[in-house]
Amino acid sequence: MTRYYFWLAARNLKNSPWLSGLMVLAIALGIGAFMTSYAIFHAMSGDPIPHKSHQLFSVRLDNWDPEDAYSEPNEPPTQMTYRDARYLAEAGKARYQTAMFRVGMAVQPGNPDIKPLLSHGRMTYSDFFAMFEPPFLYGMPWTRAEDGARSTVVVLSRAMNERVFGGENSVGRQLRMDDGEYTVVGVLDTFDPLPRYYDLINTDPFGDGDDFYLPFTLNDTLKKRPNGNNSCYIDPPEDSYQGYLDSECVWVALWVQLDSEAERRDYQTFIDNYVMEQKRHGRFPRPLNNRLDDVMDWLDNQGVVDEDTRIQVGLSFAFLLVCLLNTVGLMLARFLRRAGEVSVRRALGASRRQIFQQYLTESAVLGIAGALVGLVFAALGLAVVRGLAPHIAAVTHLDPSLGLFALTVSVCAALLAGIYPTWRACRIAPAAQLKTQ
Amino acid sequence: MEIRPIFSTILRNPVGLVLIGLQVALTLAIVVNALHIIGTRLDNMRASAGIDENNVLMISSTAFSVDDKPLDIARTDLDYLRSLPGVVNAMAVNTLPMTGSGWSTQVEAAEDPDSHDIATAIYFADETLVETLGLDLIAGRPFRAGEVTPFSMDDNLRPPVVIASAAAVLDLFPDLERPEDALGRLIWNGDENDRAASEIIGIVDGIKAPWRGFSVKIFDHVTFVPHIPTFDKSARYAIRSEAGQLDKLAGNVREQLAAQNLRRVVGEPRTFPEVRERFLRGDKSMAVMLIAVVVLLLLVNVLGIVGLVSFWVTQRTKQIGTRRALGATRGNILRYFLIENALITSVGVLLGAVLAMALSNWLASEFSVHRLPWYYLAYGAALLNALGLFATCLPALRAAGIAPAIATRSV
Structure with missing residues (x-):
């Protein structure tokens, strides 16, 4: 069933490319900005000698x-x-x-x-x-x-x-x-x-x-x-x-x-x-x-992670939050616009639970797409940072663990953003909705 | 006029209010604080060092051995450098403004029993200082050749005369109205047990310290002392080229100087524009990062509002058609959406102002950031309101275009 939901999600994203693009863009911008500053923060705040830093x-x-x-x-x-x-x-x-x-x-x-x-x-x-x-x-x-x-x-x-x-x-x-x-x-x-x-x-x-x-x-x-x-x-x-x-x-x-x-x-x-x-x-x-x-x-x-880096991480995280609020709004618009589809599926026997799963899957797909585009943005952002502050260049790169981190943050964020719109979509009363059609 | 029905519509379905309001509030809080930091950084980047920035470079020489008599080397080098074509003048220095490293000490007004001490950068200089650095000497005189003495690392600093920056004397002598009046005053140097007074013989305007203090005010506090410094076996020279000749000088001077004396290492010359670029690099990258965040944030905000209002328009197509059929003009419909958005944005802005102040207080307590001046909030609020209206216009115009006949159809 999950595969079917993924397929549905992909099809729905394609059906409204403009709105989908906007949502992916919002998540990607947030993830890109946050990951750019977080990668620098991560590199600067690492443990330089993990096996004996406590000795x-x-x-x-x-x-x-x-x-x-x-x-x-x-x-x-x-x-x-x-x-x-x-x-x-x-x-x-x-x-x-x-x-x-x-x-x-x-x-x-x-x-x-x-x-x-x-x-x-x-x-x-x-x-x-x-x-x-x-x-x-x-x-x-x-x-x-x-x-x-x-x-x-x-x-x-x-x-x-x-x-x-x-x-x-x-x-x-x-x-x-x-x-x-x-x-x-x-x-x-x-x-x-x-x-x-x-x-x-x-x-x-x-x-x-x-x-x-x-x-x-x-x-x-x-x-x-x-x-x-x-x-x-x-x-x-x-x-x-x-x-x-x-x-x-x-x-x-x-x-x-x-x-x-x-x-x-x-x-x-x-x-x-x-x-x-x-x-x-x-x-x-x-x-x-x-x-x-x-x-x-x-x-x-000694404040090795300098103030600017910490301020940037904080502000870019707040930026990510704004992007998420944005995504909540767009998802709401998107899911409720499909009230008819939900009602038909419900009328044909889909449970609320199944609708919930379907729409959360769609949120997760958005999160994954956002993370991938966001990582591209982060790579661009880091290239800009290297040009501006060469001494940070030595320490900053996007390694697989950071990529995974970005993916996790992005998918969690998208799921979080998707919960309310999904809940609203589940609450659509099929009979009333279908009658007005 | 239409405010009450709009208000009750918003309250009946407050999701939009919450989403857009929160978005606007967070955006305002971030944007005004980021703009404030950007403003500070741009000011930093504009700061002038108080010397002839485009024509000064610094170069070091380190002798192989103390037996090579570093002071003699320095004197010979200076004679040679001053004789080079394209060189205005040269002197031995310990550092330059904005290099990030140097020497600082506390000084206080000597004749005033309740004077407080201030931190000041110490610059070594000789009788050519005004010409070598291109200083703005606003009162008094430069050092005289006879006053300039050698200084080694074993000596304690006891200069009989000093030249101070205008900002330093104003902070040292709060009774003065003009910095020029500090001429002839005495300042203490050295610790409590072993004090020596130095007479201020010159006032220089605009000169900057090697670094910028935040908690300790030092960037504008500079004291020149009349000594030729030799640190261990090393000497540093500041050289001022004729206008436009700096790059040419920087390209040749190392080889030329090295050829004068083979028992030493001549370092890579550092031109002042390079020093300055390095000094301001952090400010520049912070400004660029934050400008990017602000621009993207505003963009995301606009896109979000456009998206949500578009959705509302679609959802309310029928109602809009009905209203139009009942005689509402296109202007009425447009106004409805604009007022609705203005109300929501205003709520967001109010909340955002509180958030912005909280964020500013937190930044000021945790970091070297000053409190947010109130006018940033005013500008930020106006900006977000304008952007909100602009973003609403796009879908609202579409709403205004809905034909009354729509109301009679089923969807």
Whole structure:
């Protein structure tokens, strides 16, 4: 019987192409607009490391101005002072932990045909690789022992290795950066978590990552300034690099991996005790306000899904609602116009239930047609968005699951829109209707 | 006149009222809020940076080693850049307006005990600032060569003299009527324990900060300090080309500069129009998206009304024929539908106004959006009423054309 209803629906749609077209168009426009903004929202709000996003934590300590929070409402700074981050990273209280900051360095390839280039990398600990799991193309990370020994080793990104070593296995080769020579110990494969959750402060969450990674401890000799966000609420105690390291300026990030709730609690106690201890030395004037945020909480806290995207999703959903109201009206017009047909079928023995099924099937067919056209609209919409905002291009595409989602939304919406008109169609009294014919 | 029978017809079958009314209400709520956001974004896109936008570019140089004396490199580079044909002037900078990154600090009026501090962007500049950036210096003087000193990352900011934006001084000194009067006033710089006063020697109009604050007002707050910055081993230069020469300069300057000194990396030049385009990209895409939503929404609304009224006309063919037979003119029939629609739309608009304010309040509380000004509602209501009447006209004219003889036939 269902097949027959589908056949009837298709025939009826063909019989009044103008009205059918209008209904499909209304649903399709709503679905198209909603899916365009939802696809962007979906891409931006994804979990970049699903298998351990609950184990990786961004650590924040509140060393800020006693009078003013770093940002309202009472948020601690997004990064840490050098001394705190370094102490906590080397205390080793978590399973894995790393302090890190971004630097810029002049890379001078050995091959004279390749011009020197300015590149941006990350000073970090070997635990970085265990925590964030970037895939290696060649070689492997440096070790904790090499962290301690301040080894002059470097891990390159795939793009950097292609640029400087033509993409070959460069493990063991030397690379000159700024004043120093570094031994390549590893080359990463493409590493583009979306968003780039481990550094939302200093990189575009949907942009390019780091060109290279160096042991954090090398900074003892390199004395680098961060190539990224630096905030101070009070000037450094003296005008020197050491004064900067000892200052309350925040520019280093700290991440830890904690595998259980118990580990998380212990670590919270550990950093709270650390801050209490520091308070005795006159630091940390604000009340205790230390935070451990796992990946998804951190993405939320930092507003990775920007306001514009959220407003667009909301407004386009409201637009979809208007399209549905519209469809209700058009369906009503369509179904009631066929009152005669309904009456004949009822008079010939069709039950209300069967009429109901027939007309709901017709709504579903409209929903499916609307979804298909709507997906075409969404694809067009996304093409326009890519032209307008290239950095979103990287993250946005219509995959099968989004297509299925659109189909579900569309069919549900069409069924919802069809319920009232269908109910009205079922209530037609056949006798009265037929008499007036 | 005919309002009462129309009203009772609507009430007897309120489905149309509910459907069209709700549609109009939601449309009004979305459209006025979207138009308000679009208006803000278009204003953003019109903002001028306060410099000679079409002829300025920025380029960076990073030395291989601190032993290469970055300050000497910067001075040599600047002499070279200033000697290039097609270059008006050049200076070392830390950033430019609208680049999205830079340095900001709090400053406050030095002689006023109850002054409040304001956030301001800090721009490094030398004696050529007015000429290099094409600034609008409305009072005072540029820096003198003797006042400009080197600044490294290890130094704390203690400029003896500054040049400030007009908007910044007006916010700093609320007693002033004209920004020009701020000349000679002192502002505090630095934290509470270690303050230094800087004298305002020049006022610049229209200059913008690198970013736009929402909760913190900063976009119009700029303070120029007389320093040549060298950050670590890097320097950045702003170069102003002669009118129309920017692209040519941008095409050559990297190679030319790189050839001057091989122990460094010269970055890709960024022309100000590129900087600006990037800065406004988000505003532009938001505006385009919302304009699309508004246009489609109005279109869907019109189509919906046309569809529903057409249905009513078909349904009421007999009644219309009867009325015509009883002496109603075509105008009466047309008017009937128009008034009916105007009534329904008005109910929708009233409900929509409430919804629009609720939506606006929600947007203002959740996002960086200001409250909706009332006149948006007025315009929106007028627009929807006009569109409603227009949409009704199409099927209503068909209704008016129904012949009285129809009434005597069976269907």
